[in-house]
Amino acid sequence: SQKIEQNSEALNIQEGKTATLTCNYTNYSPAYLQWYRQDPGRGPVFLLLIRENEKEKRKERLKVTFDTTLKQSLFHITASQPADSATYLCALEADSWGKFQFGAGTQVVVTP
Amino acid sequence: GAVVSQHPSRVICKSGTSVKIECRSLDFQATTMFWYRQFPKKSLMLMATSNEGSKATYEQGVEKDKFLINHASLTLSTLTVTSAHPEDSSFYICSATTDSYEQYFGPGTRLTVT
Numbered sequence: 001s002q003k004i005e006q007n008s009e010a011l012n013i014q015e016g017k018t019a020t021l022t023c024n025y026t027n028y029s030p031a032y033l034q035w036y037r038q039d040p041g042r043g044p045v046f047l048l049l050i051r052e053n054e055k056e057k058r059k060e061r062l063k064v065t066f067d068t069t070l071k072q073s074l075f076h077i078t079a080s081q082p083a084d085s086a087t088y089l090c091a092l093e094a095d096s097w098g099k100f101q102f103g104a105g106t107q108v109v110v111t112p
Numbered sequence: 113g114a115v116v117s118q119h120p121s122r123v124i125c126k127s128g129t130s131v132k133i134e135c136r137s138l139d140f141q142a143t144t145m146f147w148y149r150q151f152p153k154k155s156l157m158l159m160a161t162s163n164e165g166s167k168a169t170y171e172q173g174v175e176k177d178k179f180l181i182n183h184a185s186l187t188l189s190t191l192t193v194t195s196a197h198p199e200d201s202s203f204y205i206c207s208a209t210t211d212s213y214e215q216y217f218g219p220g221t222r223l224t225v226t
Binding site: 008036042045046094098099101 | 215
C-alpha cells in the first residue's frame with residue numbers, strides 16, 4: 001500500500017485568499033487521484049478526480065494538479081470563503097479497481 | 113442525485129451485543145459498496161469491499177466474523193458488528209460506486225459501545 005502524506009497542521013487562511021493543500025505519496029503512481037471534502041461528523045463529499053495523464057483539473061473555484069514525477073497533487077481553493085472551512089482528503093486508487101486509499105486530511109479554516 | 117443514506121446515524125449499545133448498520137443508495141444502483149471506519153483526526157480505513165450477491169472482500173486485519181457484511185441488492189448493504197466491545201467504538205462510513213470511479217459516501221454512523 002501507499003504512504004500518503006497530507007499536512008496534519010490546520011491551514012488558517014483569510015477570506016479571499018487562495019488555500020493550497022498538498023498530497024504526497026511514496027510508491028507507485030495511481031491511474032487517478034481524487035479529492036474529497038469532509039465536514040465534522042459527516043461522510044466525505046467527492047470534489048474532483050484527476051487522471052495520471054492530466055496535469056490540471058478545474059471546477060469552479062477549485063483546481064487540482066497532478067505531478068507523477070514529484071508524486072504529488074496540489075489542491076487549490078481560490079477566493080476562499082468561510083464556508084470552505086472543512087477537512088480535505090486526497091484519495092489514491094489502490095491496487096484494485098474502485099478501491100481507494102485515503103490520506104488523513106488537512107483542515108482548512110477560512111476566517112472573515 | 114447520487115445520494116447514499118446510512119441508518120442509524122448514532123447508536124449506543126452494551127458490550128457483547130450486536131449492531132446492524134444499513135447503507136442504501138437512494139437514487140442509483142451501486143455495483144460496489146465499501147465500508148470504512150474512521151478514528152478522530154485519522155484517515156478513513158477501508159474495512160471491506162462489498163459486491164451485490166457475492167461475499168465481501170475484507171482488508172488485512174479485519175475480522176470477517178466480527179464485521180459481517182451482507183450486500184442483498186444493488187441498493188443495500190449492511191454491516192453487523194457482532195459481540196461489540198468498547199474498542200469497536202468508532203465512526204463507520206459506507207460508500208457506493210457505479211462505474212464512474214466516484215465514490216458517494218453516506219453520512220456515517222457513530223457507534224459507541226459501553
